[in-house]
Amino acid sequence: MANRLRIVHLLRQLQAAACRCPAHSGAFHQGTGAAMCTVQKTDYAFEMASSNIRYGEGVSREIGMDLQNLRARNVCLMTDKNLSCLPPVQAVLESLTKNGVRYKIYDNVRVEPTDSSFKDAISFAKRDSFDVFVAVGGGSVIDTCKAANLYACHPDADFLDFVNAPIGKGKPISRALKPLIAVPTTAGTGSETTGVAIFDFEPLKAKTGIASRAIRPTLGIVDPAHTLSMPERVAANSGFDVLCHALESYTALPYNQRSPCPPNPINRPAYQGSNPISDVWSRHALHMVAKYLKRAVRDPEDTEARSNMHLASVFAGIGFGNAGVHLCHGMSYPISGNVKTHSAKGYSVEHPLVPHGLSVVLTSPAVFNFTAPMCPERHLEAAEILGADIRQVKREDAGAVLADTLRHFLFELQVEDGLGAVGYSKDNIPALVKGTIPQERVTKLSPREHTEDDLSQLFEASMKIY
Known part of the structure; x- marks a missing residue:
């Protein structure tokens, strides 16, 4: 009898201290839907969604x-x-x-x-x-x-x-x-x-x-x-988007560090932060990019490579579609939006164009060098997947190693030498920073907090890659 009373007492204590987040609060189900996540400021759950x-x-x-x-x-x-x-x-x-x-x-x-x-x-x-x-x-x-x-x-x-x-x-x-x-x-x-x-x-x-x-x-x-009908540069730029989708979603802020905690599940964003399920898709996509992208670009008749890059795009899409992307994509939007003169090879368009995949990858060496201190193990793992020997690399060198690995990867695929090669100069940096600031949907998922000065330095470091 004493044990039973003790159990009842403990249950009442737990009920009194229970989290009032939507998933745990009885009031959420009984009320009008206005219950708030009052106990913790960051999210506590993630969702998996895909077509x-x-x-x-x-x-x-x-x-x-x-x-x-x-x-x-x-x-x-x-x-x-x-x-x-x-x-x-x-x-x-x-x-x-x-x-x-x-x-x-x-x-x-x-x-x-x-x-x-x-x-x-x-x-x-x-x-x-x-x-x-x-x-x-x-x-x-x-x-x-x-x-x-x-x-x-x-x-x-x-x-x-x-x-x-x-x-x-x-x-x-x-x-x-x-x-x-x-x-x-x-x-x-x-x-x-x-x-x-x-x-x-x-x-x-x-x-x-x-x-x-x-x-x-x-x-x-x-x-x-x-x-199979994609021109060489279209295949390359499309592949760079896959590369950055995988890298950014794998290194994004973890879902349980993202704020605010949603008051209702409908408010939970599609881009939730890295999580155990998205990690699987993102990591596997990165392995496929490392194995097949160069082949897919160099030989349009390599059906195995092009078919696998198509699958890699799907895998990375499921990964970033649930985890989100961060600085490479956030900074890419003003790069594409402010283009004045650059004419992209392989694209039949009549307007100036920096293709999306190219605008994303041009800042990748600088970005991952910047974000690495927050999750060096993931940055080192990514560098290893892309071909780097990390056996003797220290954690504090993770950013430099991944940046160098990306530079080598891009050089082999004949990518334009930084923002300067697509028509930008240091004079354009304020406008590029201004265009990045509204992209908080993605930039807030950077594992490392950043200021406008940080963004300026990242754009400046990306003017020239090699």
Whole structure:
């Protein structure tokens, strides 16, 4: 009897001291949803979310059957003008026609989309009652299609309602969207797996985006045959995006150090910080990049290498889609947004362009040298995966070793020699820093806190790589 009374007493003590976080508080379930995470300031949980993925050479031919299975009556197919006459789009159209699927094509997607190009695609989507969306292309196409689906399902929303704060209002998405099937034709963005849509916000000349699990594709159809037509530099720049997705998500601030603790699960961001599940995907993607990227760039007919880089893009997408990225991506947005004259090789566009993967990787040696003191073991492991001998390396040298390993990797792939080679000078650094500051959705996931002076020094160190 005494033992029973003691147990009851202990249970009452535990109840009185219980955490009032949403996951633990009875009040959360009984109240109005206004319960707050009052005990701890940082998060205590992470979520795993990804699109369904189908992989295999020729799977694009199945999309017509998928649309039949969804009982699609009116499909919006989005692509860009360069792709519209190429085999990936033709394969999808043949499948739709064969299976009697009714569709309309929007082929005016802009490579490196802007708020204006997003709005044009949104207007197209609103003009008709589409019940399924299909995106065939790279990250620009898939991201544009995500935005079109979102705003077509929220016809009264202001464009900035769902755009990430502080540029937009960052409102949570509570309404279900239409199914979206993504058919990636490049091996880089991983957009077929994520709830993120990135664009240039022209008024600020900086990239921002929309981030919510609600906008991720229902299905990603990953057909490795589509990557065989990528030009050499497109393959390289796409691969650099995979490289940085893997490195940044693996070294991101741990999920249980990210703040604030969300008052409601719907407020938990898609980019949560590194966690045990994302680590598995990010690390494996890095191994694949180390093994296959150089081969995929140097020989477009190396089907094994190009197919595996397509898979690496998916793996890294699942990793960073749940963990997030940090400084390389945060700093890349103003690099792409402020470009004046650089014409990227291998891209058929009429406007100046620093491709996303290139804008990300140019700062990587400086960034990882900077972040290494906060998690040197992870930086050393990454350097070893990329080919460095770390047996005699001290923890305090982790940043320098990974930076040198990246420089060697980029030199072998003939990457432009820093920001200076794509049209920037030290005079542009204030504008680049100004464009990075609004990117707190990603920069706050840096494992090391940073000031504007730190950002200036990182941009200056990235003017020349070799």
